[in-house]
Amino acid sequence: MTNKIHVIAHTHWDYEWYFTSNESFIQLCYHVDEVIKALEENILDYYMLDGQMSIVEDYLEVNPEKKDRLMSLIQKGKLKVGPWYTQSDQMIIRGESLVRNLQLGIELGDSLGGADRLGYIPDAFGQSIDMPKIFSQMGIDKSVFWRGLSSDKMEQREFFWESEDGSRVVAYNIKDGYFVGVQLIESDDSESLINQIKKDTASSHIALPVGGDQRYVDINLKERIAGYNQNLTKDQLVESNYDNLFSEIKSEEQELPTIQGEFLNAEVSKIHRSIYSSRFDHKYLNDKVERRLIYQVEPLMAIADRIGIPYKKELVDKIWKLNLRNHAHDSAGSCNSDKTNQAILQRLIDADQLSYSVVDYLTRKISESRDEIKENQITVFNTLPVRRNQMIKLKVSLAHADFAIYHKGKKIAYEIISVEKHSNDPVRKKENPSPESYYFESEIVLPIELNAMGYEVLDIVEGEKGADSTQSVDENPFNHIENEYYRINCVDGQLNLYNKVSDTLYENFLFIEDSGDDGDNYDYSPPEKDRIICLDFSEGHVQYVKGELESSLKISGLFTIPVNQDERNQEEYNGEVPYECCITLRRGAEGVDFQLDMENKAFDHRMRLVVNGDVKADQSIADTPFGTISRPVIDPNLESWQESGWKEEPTGIYPMLNYVNLHDGQKSINAFSKGIKEYEIIGSSSKGIALTLFRAVGYLGKPDLLRRPGVASGNQFKYIETPDSQLQKKLKFKFSFMVGDTFSxxxxxxxxxxxxxxxxxxxHQSLNQFTTTLKYFVMQPLPETVPNSISLFDAAKVKDVVFSSFHKSRDGKGFVIRYFNPADKKIDDGGEVMCLKAIQFWGFTNMAETLNENETYQSETIQLGAFKPKEIKTIYIQFS
Incomplete structure (x- = not known):
């Protein structure tokens, strides 16, 4: 059979790595010049600019005069750009972030002549189970990727990659890497190269990508193709692109096999299945920014838009783009040099400041523009589409220590956590503040029910007794905290949890595990001589802080561990890691909240929080961008990976976005996290969850690791020290746990x-001018007052599906709300969403927000209907 080899000229442009984005930007400016010249002068027929638009945007920022020439090449199909904004990681980045990434990339690409509709993922460390349905909903029906696929899942390179809802794309696996075709330029051994790329192909049309990391334009490509063709008898090389490749594969009308699932195996390429715990400080801050953008900034802007504050799409896009630049696979993984990680951290800080400033501005603007505004009133916002009936924490600044709180005319209970007395007199060196300048800043907790997707007002009456109780401190070591669901105590340094509902005692429920780490920024690897230390709280100072609404168990102390690997080898323990641990129970809450603050003062080690669940299960369940995935506790390839020549051990370490579950027929343990992205199920007959808190390592890449033999990852020729990755700093970890007998x-x-x-x-008060960053400055209220309360939706009747996002549509004319089925079973009826404001129409759309205007509805009740397994539904709404 004669094979047609599609030679695809491209570059893989790592946004940053051991170099910073600024350093590679200079090369980018000259590189794109060379690409334009090569295409205009027909030195090349086609060129692919790595499928990401951020580098095009950067280039045009300083080369605006080249825009028309660039557009001409894109319009002619010679230059392939998009659809991504940045080449995103898929394993620890939220689904809505992936959607915004593709939306922004496609919009920018289309504005320049047409973004390529190809799910191009040349180097990401694994492919998410949800990508086929994300691609499909963005109008993308084909995908090219390299890493993660193993032969036990699929032997051939061409296949249908399918999601559980039936969405699918035609996939092509470049299993030898996006750089394999460089041999065409550098080697005359045509037979060896052709045999290599033909392996495991079922089609007579085969991809030969010619390019590499930040690689120059191969101006002799035509000459090399001609030279190879002279030596080949059965095969022919042609300049091509992926559109042509897929078109010709389709024309063969072969029946391609179908596969579902994630691709996270390291048979043919490294996958770095423990990179999810590198630079926890980055992961924590990115998680915080993503969460705020999706669940607060976008809904708040939508609420504000409905009362006369225009939705600033460009502002939201600016923050998204800033954070999406941190989602490139190396950037998200933090497998970078220190100088690059410093730049990433600064972008994260910038995105954090911008996003919380939007929240601060809009909450104040709306509050100070209300109808019947009164001093000390608190405007409270619910940015979720369901009523929230739970405990919330507030800080209030008042002239009196005593005060009552009313909600809708009804006095509500609250509990005082702490009170601080401050003065608002101007600061002077020697003068004492005047007595009348003092005010009280009180932190309180209160139960409240808030209407969905809107805001409402709490009234404060000063001088009236209102608090039901003030929390008290008890240091009796035999005491405990409890609510309706749990009782927790600390006995001899061991945390014990009793589940009242199931009458089950979990002894030593939470503890810390410390071990050595001989790995690098890519991967954890145990030292040849390791000493695993289980740390309890026996040396800690224990306090039981009790209240009617909220109670906490607080422990502070020092964990004593080896300072470094030398001490670990010698069984010496001279390292001290200060910690503060707070476990909180709230009235009516089914979960246990846990916060751990530590200051790491040790090197080359890993610390994990172990949830000792005593569950008998061989599968774990973790959340994914738009659903969940079940993973084996022990990988079926674990015993044979070395003899099979895999690139790294298929460890039981896995990624999570926000939660992991372990359950059997009797017990279910859920661990929820703000920023922790890695877990492992440990134990033999009874199992628990180990959440990786952080890893402290000192090199970008190291060779010959126990879990990853062979050359170093990153840079194979030089040790690059990364002392910042030793994380010698204060770290904050936040979790919640839910224990029961069933899982949903x-x-x-x-x-x-x-x-x-x-x-x-x-x-609304004037005593404390620093409750938000810019409260010190005046703000102009809206010219027309706004209602004292508003609620856009009520999704109380939604069932078994998950809210994903609510924001203004990309066309600026309507709004979009999204739900998904997280389970792998069909839902007959997802329930309904009630629009509480008049609408013109609503209709189902997709992630690309293309709407069939012939299938719209005028009813203010949105019937979600049936959901296929793991299906995503997006609804477009135009309000009146």
Whole structure:
């Protein structure tokens, strides 16, 4: 059979790596010049600019005069750009972030002549189970990727990659890497190269990508193709692109096999299945920014838009783009040099400041523009489409220590956590503040039910007794905290949890595990001589802080561990890691909240929080961008990976976005996290969850690791020290745990959103000018007052599906709300969403937001209908 070899000229442009984006930007400016010249002068027929638009945007920022020439080449199909904004990681990045990435990339590409509709993923460390349905909903029906596919899942390179809802794309696996075709330029051994790329192909049309990391334009490509063709008898090389490749594969009318699932195996390429714990400080901050953008900024802007504050799409896009640049696979993984990680951290800080400033501004603007505004009123915002009936924390600044709180005319209970007395007199060196300048800043917790997707007002009456109780401190070591669901105590340094509902005692429920780490920024690897230390709280100072609404168990102390690997080898323990641990129970809450603050003072080690669940299960369930995935506790390839020549051990370490579950027929343990992205199921007959808190390592890449033999990852020729990755700093970890006897995917997502999405609020007062960053400065209220309360939706009748996002549509004319089925079973009826404001129409759309205007509805009740397994539904709404 004669094979047609499609030679595809491209570059893989790592946004940053051991170099910074600024350093590679200079080369980019000259590189794109060379690409334009090569295409205009027919030195090349086609060229692919790595499928990401951020580098095109950067180039045009300083070369605006080249825009028309660039557009001409894109319009002619000679230059392939998009559809991504950045080449995103898929394993620890939220689904809505992936959608915004593709939306922004496609819009920018289309504005320049047409974004390529190809799911191009040349180097990401694994492919998410949800990508086929994301691609399909963005109008993309084909995909090219390299890493993660193993022969036990699929032997041939061409196949249908399918999601559980039936969405699918035609996939092509470049299993020898996006750089394999460089041999065409550098080697005359045509037979060896052709045999290599023909292996495992079923089609007579075969891809030969010619390019590499930041590689120059191969101006002799035509000459090399001609030379190879002279030596080949059965095969022919042609300049081509992936559109042509897929078109010709389709024309063969072969029946391609179908596969579902994620691709996270390292048979043919490294996959770095423990990169999810590198630079926890980055992961934590990115998680915080993503959460705020999706669950607060976009809904708040939509609420504000409905009352006369225009939705600033360009502002939201600016913040998204800033954060999406941190989602490139190396950037998200943090497998970079220190100088690059410093730049990433600064972008994360910038995105954090911008996003919380949007929340601060809008909550204040709305609050100070209300109808009947009164001093000390608190405007409270619910940015989720369901009523929230839970405990919330507020800080209020008042002239009196005593005060009452009313909601809708009804006095509500609250509990005082702490009170601080401050003065608002101007600061002077020697003068004492005047007595009348003092005010009280009180932190309180209160139960409240808030209407969905809107805001409402709390009234404060000063001088009236209102608090039901003030939390008290008890240091009796034999005491405990409890609510309706749990009782928790600390006995001899061991945390014990009793589940009242199931009458089950979990002894030593939470503890810390410390071990050595001989790995690098890519991977954890145990040292040849390791010493695993189980740390309890026996040396800690224990306090039971008790209240009627909220109680906490607080422990502070020092974990004593080896300072470094030399001490670990010698069984010496001279390292001290200060910690503060707080475990909180709230009235009516089904979960246990846990916060651990530590200051790492040790090197080359890994610390994990172990949830000792005593569950008998051989599968774990973790959340994914738009659903869940079940993974084996022990990988079926674990015993044979070395003899099979895999690139790294198929360890039981896996990624998570926000939660992981372990359950059997009797017990279910859910662990929810704000920023932790890695877990492993440990134990033999009874199992628990190990959540990786952080890894402290000192090199970008190291060779010959126990879990990853062979050359170093990153740079094979030089040790690059990364002392910042030793994380010698204060670290904050936040979790919540839910213990029961059954598991529901949708209920777990709902619990997570209530736990992780805080309630924004603003107090109208003039005593304390620093409750928000810019409160010190005056603000102009809206010219027309706004209602004292508003609620856009009520999704109380939605069932078994998960809210994903609510924001203004990309065309600026309507709004979009999205739900998905997180389970792998069909839902006959997802329930209904009630629009509480008049609408013109609604209709189902997709992630690309293309709407069939002939299939719209005028009813203010949105019937979600049936959901296929793991299906995503997006609804377009135009309000009146």
């Amino acid at each position: 995917e949708a209920a777990a997502f709902t619990y997570y959103q209530n736990y992780a999405v805080s309630v924004p609020y603003y107090q």
